[in-house]
Amino acid sequence: MSAAVQRELGSTKTRRGKAKQKDLGQNMAVNFLDLAAVPRFAALCGILALTAACVPTNSEVTMLSSRPDLLEPGLNPNFVSKAIGNAKAKRAKGQKVWCVPFARDASGVEIKGNAGTWWDQAKGKFQRGHAPVEGAVMAFSSTRKLPKGHVAVVSEVVSDREILIDHANWKPSQISLGMTVVDVSPKNDWSVVKVASVGDTLGRAYPIDGFIWNAPTQATLLATTP
Numbered sequence: 563m564s565a566a567v568q569r570e571l572g573s574t575k576t577r578r579g580k581a582k583q584k585d586l587g588q589n590m591a592v593n594f595l596d597l598a599a600v601p602r603f604a605a606l607c608g609i610l611a612l613t614a615a616c617v618p619t620n621s622e623v624t625m626l627s628s629r630p631d632l633l634e635p636g637l638n639p640n641f642v643s644k645a646i647g648n649a650k651a652k653r654a655k656g657q658k659v660w661c662v663p664f665a666r667d668a669s670g671v672e673i674k675g676n677a678g679t680w681w682d683q684a685k686g687k688f689q690r691g692h693a694p695v696e697g698a699v700m701a702f703s704s705t706r707k708l709p710k711g712h713v714a715v716v717s718e719v720v721s722d723r724e725i726l727i728d729h730a731n732w733k734p735s736q737i738s739l740g741m742t743v744v745d746v747s748p749k750n751d752w753s754v755v756k757v758a759s760v761g762d763t764l765g766r767a768y769p770i771d772g773f774i775w776n777a778p779t780q781a782t783l784l785a786t787t788p
Contacts, residue, residue, distance in 0.1 A: 663730075671688055677711035690772055697776070702769070723750060743755050754770065
């Protein structure tokens with residue numbers, strides 16, 4: 563944990579589990595030509611190369627619908643591989659890489675539209691909460707700084723007040739992996755966070771709508787279970 567993060571958390575309590583901050587260069591953005599240099603993402607690239615598409619087939623979706631026990635939240639490496647591959651393809655074509663398609667691909671949360679609308683759109687369709695869950699989408703509120711909001715995917719829950727995220731377009735048209743985020747809300751309820759950048763320096767505070775993950779509600783399960 564950096565000194566900046568320790569100061570922000572206001573505690574010297576030993577962290578539960580060492581953060582696995584990835585070495586992604588000075589601005590923590592992934593160089594699409596050097597993904598294999600990072601062990602975790604070398605493995606993801608291997609998965610991407612071995613699968614023609616990292617999307618569940620209709621039969622797999624049906625199977626999951628009838629198995630609620632398989633719908634626990636968690637980071638899906640196939641989804642992350644798909645997100646990285648799609649972002650790489652867009653960059654190769656000179657297209658901009660946005661946060662919404664990356665978060666949708668990396669989480670499996672099928673929501674479209676501006677990031678600032680995701681929280682309301684998710685109601686009744688996906689699980690929502692105000693505590694971080696690995697594999698969940700963290701929905702940033704729309705603000706003057708982020709008029710369209712922002713979405714990121716929780717890659718690791720480090721402690722009750724620190725997580726790592728994967729997201730796109732925090733740095734223009736780049737993807738950033740394993741970036742530190744700390745809860746700075748007065749009530750420790752993840753309603754306000756700060757995101758680390760170069761050298762784990764924490765930036766401005768951002769309000770958070772909450773966390774969304776791809777586990778159907780009970781009503782959806784009843785409707786889709788054979």
